[in-house]
Amino acid sequence: MTQILCPSQKYLRKSLFTSIDIALSLLLLMPTTVLADGKNNNSNDPPPQTTGTSGGSRGCETQSETSLSSIPALILLAPSQIYGQTLASRPTFAWFINNSASLQMEFRLYEYDPASKQSKLIKEIKDKNFKSSPGIIMLSLSNSELLVGGRYLWQVELVCDANRPSGNPVATAAMKVVLVKPDLEKQLSQSNDVLAKANLYNQADLWYNTLEIALTSKDEPKLRELNMFLLEQVANGSETGQKEQIQVELTKSPIHQLQR
Template identity: 85%
Template sequence: MAQILRPSQKYLSKSLFTSSIDIGLSLLLLMPTTALAEGNNNNSNDPPPQTTGTSGGSRGCETQSEISSSSIPSLILLAPSQIYGQTLATRPTFAWFISNSASSQMEFRLYEYDQASKQSKLVKEIKDENFKSSPGIMVLSLSSPELLVGRRYLWQVELVCDVNRPSGNPFATAAMKVIPVQPDLNKQLSQTNNVLNKAILYNQADLWYNTLEIALTSKDEPKLRELKMFLLEQVANGSQTGLKEQIKVELTKSTIHQLQR
């Protein structure tokens, strides 16, 4: 993953967020999120369970003879793959990329993870007949359950190629923390109605999921489009494959599909 150094604290004054959007976005592009910096201090002493943000092996539900070594993964979660992505939302938005043009049945699972016991408890599962993939970026907003502040979660997406052979299904898993909002951040958020400025604040606080939600669900306009491209490039740069440039191209040209459950 790209390692970007954090600017000196003196540059993070509130005035920078209320001056101009152009300046704000420039700051955003110079600052790390949890998805950008390996060994981020917020997470270095609290490693997540083993997760992978990309599916291994096959590209979707193609046969082995159709799989090419140059094919990008069938499934890429828009999340940090080696650290906990953080969020303030108790009903967060999840997003992933599907590379295969053929529609497949999908399954989504959300687990609460106990750091002490190393056990995971299923708290949400979606696998109805209408939950199917489309090529591009799929954005899932959950109406329930309400997640608990201070808890850790694992989320997983699986493509169902053969219900009789689930071991062959491509899947990927990522880790998430729900954290409390800090007073200073809460104050700054309350002082702006501009969604891009809010995204900048979230990004500076290493709140990957809050930042990504704004980028993927807000009205399309140039600066937010630039923010979206920046975040998607970080996902590509963090992928554990030798196809980073190809993944970057596919992610940044993707259609976005909104899902509600």
């Protein structure tokens, strides 16, 4: 049965997913994040209010440790308040986990209709092997093809306590799949250089395409600067007062690649 959601003023909670009509709870925690070239794209086409960071900073406490860091437990590597754009029908999603424990994660992808302001759940991952690792997690969806022109919301949740879903760190971001412009398509086809392609994506405000290259090639000296700049944009979007600390943590984080 299709699940339909509408924006409201509280976070999504797992317990709400048992009904057809659900309030899509997206609390605004971060100011607008610009893309890597400094442009604030899609200003006339805003998505629902999204939160790129989880609420609070303590995350999931364990018996052996209590997080004293003011860094949010969960940070999505995505713009806030605007649609991060991609050319990929099977894009890669990335987020940062600030917790050393291996925790159950849940991923949800919604197709959003700006006209009706409703969202339909089209993908959910919550299997027992889908667990967190400290650092940056990159997720590729091999069996989910997004539509050009489609608008989507994606959400990550850390399951601290399955019996108390209201206490789980959760964050949501928006994505739009766009059609490649002829000039860009020609330039990309003529370039075999990874750095050149990353710069072309960046100049075209294609956040997700740029970030994927920057993260997977961050050990390449020429791409390290671009990678650090993108992560700086994510850190600057935080309202925790720990922007520099967040940037340092993001920059030095190991990267874990997952596929579902």
